[in-house]
Amino acid sequence: MSIKIENLSYIYDQGMPFETIAVDNISFDIENGEFVGIIGHTGSGKSTLIQTINGLYKPSKGKIFINDIDLTDKKVKKSDIRKKVGLVFQYPEYQLFEETVYKDIAFGPKNLNLKADEIDIRVKESMKLVGLDFEKLNEVSPFELSGGQKRRVAIAGVLAMNPEVLILDEPTAGLDPKARDEILKQIEILNKKKKVTVLLVSHSMEEVANLVDRLIVLDKGKKVLDGDVRSVFKEYELLTDIGLGVPQVTELINKLNLRGCNIKETVLNVEEAKNAILKQLRGDSND
Amino acid sequence: MIKTDKLNFEYDDGSFKLENIDINIDDGEFVVIIGHNGSGKSTLAKLFNGIYLPNSGKIYVNKMDTSDEELIWEIRKSAGMIFQNPDNQIVATIVEDDVAFGPENLAIERSEIRNRVDKSLKTVGMFDYINKPTTSLSGGQKQRVAIAGILAMQPKCIILDEPTAMLDPVGRKDVMRTIHKLNKEEKITIVHITHFMNEAVDADRIIVMDQGKKIMEGTPKEIFSRVKDVRNLGLDVPQVTLLAHMLKDEGINIDDDIIKIDEMVEKLCQLK
Structure with missing residues (x-):
């Protein structure tokens, strides 16, 4: 699934005294199957940007095409896009709510009116994809799990929708090194084996250096760098200037x-x- | 400042226990506790502050026994605590009110509260935000306001439980700079719990926890030079330490206890 962003801007409180431009005239194309890191300091506009891609925010200006479908077109059903573009928010474990791990992951597919056996397949598959043991954990309350496990349940819930694009907003924030490496490994497998297009939002250059194919660097709402990892890392001074460590x-x-x-x-x-x-x-x- | 003596602790449901922990943290020390999630480091922090009480053994904070109910408020006054999530620690809507909350509850005189609030906010570099709504602050700024709130209680020791885990690199640096300053200039004892190894390199001492036990203890150089042991625990070592080890394995004459970039630059330039 390809994504095309054209001159996209998003302005909070447009026309109000506290008007702020969060995304400022950004354009880029993402090919089917790419693994792209979106890097930026807090307030750089990265979270706003990904929420426009999934249709949660309506752009103030510009266009977004998902597989040539114009997301800004009023006739396009946003719910169709959201089935294809899965978004994992920051600290997704705060959004768990069901009694068991199984029910929590099944919630999305259930709302698609899928049959019980199809739901069952999807729950099992998603748990496997994120490295959770189905037999051991499917009847457990998600609230009894460790932080890293909870986060995997939340990601599995998004995967159960079979998205073609997966967007993750800082999926490793607050995890310890071991849990961090495990989650990143699973995301890499999803991209390489299942050919899911992945957009990974992060503020850690160390984390993305060995993972993604391409990096888009944002600063104050603008796209400042876009290219393969090595060419972006060459811009050592610019990266340090905008508060991103290398x-x-x-x-x-x-x-x-x-x-x-x-x-x-x-x-x-x-x-x-x-x-x-x-x-x-x-x-x-x-x- | 903090001393534990054969400390044992178990949660009521038996899910986790700390075993036989002996730790002695001196006045004015900067100690970092590392360990992966579930190693017992946060439980330990809560025991230091009297939030949990040991099943057996003793904990003394500033020579006061935490199991003595009458001393608990004195203990919490001398050992303040900062938690991971900045949003959970802010109680007021305006920065200065938030910092004043602690001393107000100690029934301190108004003019003295004013002094303490101003001084604390200056120390953490947030004085310019004194009248700002707390909701307008970034995560790192909220953590520094929370630290100012603790400072206003004039503690001897601050225990920080992963204070930077939810912050971005800039917020992280600001918080680290602040706690180092408190340690150096105000002589406040710091117990910093983290899993970012880069935050541990400037500590006086590192304590490594695993499965409820203290398994290593030493200076940052002593700990990180044990690259294999540390990595086997699922923890990182600084990239330059790993690099030094790999170079040594290749036969390069280099110390394996390098933990900082500048140190590495010096060593490599000497070799050239």
Whole structure:
């Protein structure tokens, strides 16, 4: 499923004294099956942007096409779009409400008037996709689970709608490193194996560096960078200026270069940093 | 400042227990407690503050026994607590009212409350927001207002339970800068619970919890240089520490207890 955003703006309280432009004339295309990271500081407009994509906010200006269907067209049924574009909000575990894990995940498909056996298949599949043990957990109350597990139940609830696009707003906020790595792994599998188009909103460059194909960086409502991960990380100074940290190793290489090293590669992770530094150290001693 | 003696604690439903914990935190120390979710670090924090009481063993806060009911308010006055979710800790609609809430409840004189509110807000760098509605603040600003509220009670120690977990990088930096300043300038003992390893590198000491037990304790260099042990617990080490280890394995002559970027830059430049 492809997404096309054209000159999109969203203005809160338009015409009021507290008018604020949250999204400022943004355009981009996302191809079917892409894994895109949307990065920005708090207040950069990333959450507003994704809520317009799912049809929750009506853009003040501009157009959104989902598979060539114009979302801003009044005749388009928003509910049809929402079935295709699944949105996982920040702290989605706060939205769990049912008595059992099964019922919570089944809530969406049930509202689609699906048959009981189809719902059953979807619940089982979704739980498997997020790495939850069906036999062990389906009858458990979601409120008895750990934070990381609760979040997976919430994500499974969205997956049970069989979305073609999955948008996640900071899915790892507040999780410990282990739970964080597990959830990111599952999202990666969804993208690679199930070919779901994924938009991942994050403010952690370290988190997205090894995960996504492409990064869109927002600042004060504007799109400031858009490209593959390596080309975005090259803009070290711009990223730091707008309050986004880069991974420690990227900063390290940058500082080494300021001290007279000549490392041309943009490194994304520790392994790459090791290789770049080894090359530098060993290369020099061969001179 | 805080001392536990063979502390044991179990939840009523038996779901989790802390076993035989001996911890001694000195006056003025900056201690970080790390461990993955469910390791017992938050439970420990709640025991330090007398929210939970031990099943056996003792906890002394500023030499006061937390199981002595008559001392509980004195204990909470000397050891203030900050929690993870900024929205759950703000009680008033205006910043200064929120900070004044604690001292007002201690029936402190009006002029003294004024002094304390102003001073606390200045210390955390939020004085410019004194008359602002609390709802207009960012997460990091709310956390700093919450810290100011604790400061207005003039505590000797502040226990922070993952105060940065819900913040963005800028909010996180501001909160960290604030608590380091409180430690250095106001000599307040800090117990900081986190799973961001980058927040632990400047601590005096790190305590690592796993499955309700204290399993490691030492300076940041001592802890993080045990890369394998730390990662086996499902925790991160700083990227530069991991890098130093990998370089050492490749035969490069480099210390394996590097924890900061600038340190790494110096070492590598010497090698060149």
